[in-house]
Amino acid sequence: MRACIQCRAPIKHEIWSCAACGWQPMSQDGLVCMAPAMLADHDGYHEPLFEEYEKLEATHFWFVHRRRLILDVLQSHFPTLRSFMDIGCGTAENLKAIEQRFPHARICGGEASLQALASARNKSNAQFIQMDARALPFTAAFDVIGAFDVIEHVDDDKRVLAEMYRACRAGGGLILTVPQHPSLWSHLDDAAKHKRRYTYSELLGKVRAAGFQPVYATSFMSLLLPAMALSRLQQRLKPPKDAVDDGFRIGTTLNRIFGGICAAERQLILAGLRFSLGGSLLVAARKPS
Ligand SMILES: [Zn+2]
Incomplete structure (x- = not known):
């Protein structure tokens, strides 16, 4: 149900206003x-x-790989999903894919940037709301709530997880991706305004502390971790002038090669392998019934 972000009272009518x-x-x-x-x-x-990411999200290997893994986890852990909310949906490339995979689900995207939402609305029929991830206007409203590379942008990530817990239905779940390994910190994390990169135990600990029970966790961008570490080292020695990762400015051939490596990694993950090292971490968890 909808809820007032000020007093948490339920909002029962169609118009957003708290009685x-x-x-x-x-x-x-x-x-x-x-x-x-x-x-x-x-x-x-x-x-x-x-704006930079929007040009890349449909085709760049990193975004494509992340999106496929998200869909795989939704399909295997929440196959009957009837409602989904994406916190920090950006320009809605992931939301669009989830909408296509679960065409009967009610989909909602929340995002702080109006600029991103303007693009998002052109791609998807989801309900979009400009909002703060620390104040979700819902209580027990969605089967699954996702946040893909979002909570590392927020000082109080525990509060975001607590809000996701409240907005999630009992028996429903959570799906998260975050950047992993504090040792990989670089100026790119600063430029993207990350507050942290996570360790496995920090993220799982925070997910549990919010009340969720983790059901799935794997690192990804694991096979390409050596390339990523090398690129970070290079950037530390010779800092680039702007905020965009060199890895986002690769040509189509390299994108295809890295895409192939990611596809192989996905097959290993689908076969049951779990990586403990990798540029990113993916976690799914359940809210107890
Ligand atoms: Zn109120």
């Missing part, structure tokens, strides 16, 4: 805008990156 405390979100460009302060204060994200 209990009078809270009402503003509307901008036809979007419900629940976190107007975040439009001016970009502490957690670097808006120009959305």
Whole structure:
């Protein structure tokens, strides 16, 4: 059900407005805008990156691999998913894929950037809301809630996980991807406004502390970890001038080669292998019934 972000009272009617405390979100460009302060204060994200990423998300090996793994985990752990919310949906490339895989599901995308949401609305029929991941306007509303490379942007990631727990239905679940290994920290993490890269135990510990029971965890971008570590080392010795990873500016041939390596990694993961090292970490967890 919908819930007031100020007083948590249920909102039963179609219009977003709280009968209990009078809270009402503003509307901008036809979007419900629940976190107007975040439009001016970009502490957690670097808006120009959305534009850069949008050109890459459909075809770049890293985005394609992450999306396939997310769909695999949804399919195997939440095959009857009827509702899904993507926290920090960006320009909705993942949301679009989830919508296509689960065509009967009710899909919702939340995102702080209006610029990203403007693109997102062109791609998907999901419900979109401009909002703060630390104040979700839902209680027990979705079968599964996802956040793909989002919580590392937030100082208080525990609060985001607590909000995801509240917005998730009992028996439903959570799916997360995050950057892994603090030792891989580079200026790119600074540029992307990351607050941290996670260790396995830190992320699993926080997921459990929020009340979820982890059911699945694997690193990914594991086979390409040596290439990634090398690239980070190079960048440390000779820092690039802008915020975009060299790995995002590769040609089509290299993209195809790396895509092939990622496809092999996916087959190993599908066969049951779990990686403990890798540029990223994927976790699925359940909210107890
Ligand atoms: Zn209220």
